[in-house]
Amino acid sequence: MAETSSVRITCTAPVNIAIIKYWGKRDEELILPLNSSLSISLHQDQLKSTTTAVASPAFSEDKLWLNGQEKSVQESRLQALLHEVRRRAAKRPLEDVQREEEVVESVNSEHRLAPPSWHVHISSKNNFPTGAGLASSASGYACLAFTLAQLFGVRGELSGIARRGSGSACRSMYGGVVRWTHGEQADGADSIAVQVIPESYWPELRVFILVVSDLQKAVSSSEGMRRSVATSRLLQAGYTFDAGPNAFVLTTARDASKLLGLIAHFFPPQTSNSKRYIRGLPLTTDPPSLELQCALGFEPQPNALHYILCTRPGPGPQCIFDNEAHLLNIDGLPGN
Structure with missing residues (x-):
């Protein structure tokens, strides 16, 4: 095997929004939920994470860049995810390893497997604000799990790997409507995500995201759930909010x-922001009638929203074969 070669792959993964939330964790280390949950994966044309991973025998350590900034790879959830990918990769069938050795010298060096012993450089970015309540950890860890699985040749069920990074990330491993199963096994082996219906099932479904703030949340989702589990008297009544301020509204294409x-009308933009106020899918704006305005009895609240994003259900993670999409060059450094 050529010891000077490296392997590179780039993938994307979607944001998902929970219709039924999982409320909190019964096991913080394995990230096992108190309850099953249900979500919709949103279309990657509007919201996605992109991850490039490069593995090489020349790397002396794992490295990570997030939205262009180098970060520590010692964070416990990231380490748990990396460990699980490498553990599964080390159990690849012998014929896969032999096939890898046969193609490692091929000219198509971008599409082969890396040995799990190689260190990896990772770069990830979101096309939406990170840590603002728009499920960046879900898409980010799902994208990381999927990318590393392709890089190291891990096959089969992958949502359990994504779960080790972020609970909701397991639901971003599929498109459409997805269920994360509570599971019964102590090791979490059966706490995985399954697709309930594909993204094509309800093509007229639309989702508005009302972005009150695109700044990072003062309280993370993980911390918010810990507080809920510890203090909420309503937890058994099934009532929770996310830690972020942004609202998701479901409607149909017709409406x-x-x-x-x-x-x-009721949440008009700043004049300077009007051109970027409505984003995502192209839509006409049908203002409410005067009768409806009066009937609602609600005064407009200027500048209450930062912007409005319109999207729809979309597919799960995908591999990208466009060289321009890589976030790292073949030497594992920022730039494609």
Whole structure:
């Protein structure tokens, strides 16, 4: 095997929004939920994480860049995910390893497997604000799990790997409507995600994201759930909120323009932000009638929203074969 070669791959993964939340964790280390949950994966044309991973025998350590900034790889959840990928990769069937050795010298060096003993350089970015309540950890860890699985040749069920990074990340391993199963086994082996219906099942479904703030949350989702589990008297009544301030509104394509007009009327943008106020899928704006405005009895609240994003259900993680999409060059450094 050529000891000077490296392997590079780039993948994307979607954000998901929980329709039924999992409320908190019964096991913090394995990230096992108190309850099963249900979510919708949103389309990557509007919201996605992109991850490039490069493995090489020349690397002396693992490295990570997040949104262009180098970060420590010692964070416990990241380490748990890396360990699980390498553990599974080390159990690859012998014929896979032999096939890897046969193709390692091929000219198509971008599409082969890396040995799990190689260190890896990782770069990840989001096309939306990170840590602002838009499920960046879900898409980020799902993308990382999927990318590393392709890099090291891990096959089969992958949502359990993504779960080790972030609980909700397991749901971003599939498109459409996804269920994360509570599971019964102590080791969490059966606490995995399954697709309930594909993204094509309800093509007219639309999702508005009302972004109140795109700044990082003062309280992380993980910490918010810990506090809920420890202090909430409503936890057994099934009532929880995420730690972020942003709202998700579900509607249909038929009603999207009317709803958008209603939201934009009562939550008008700053004049300087009007061109970027409505983002995502192209939509016309149908303002509410004067009768409806009066009936609602609600005064417009200027500048209450930062922007409105319109999207729809979308697919799960995907491999990207465009060289321009790589976040790291073949030497494992930022730049494609």
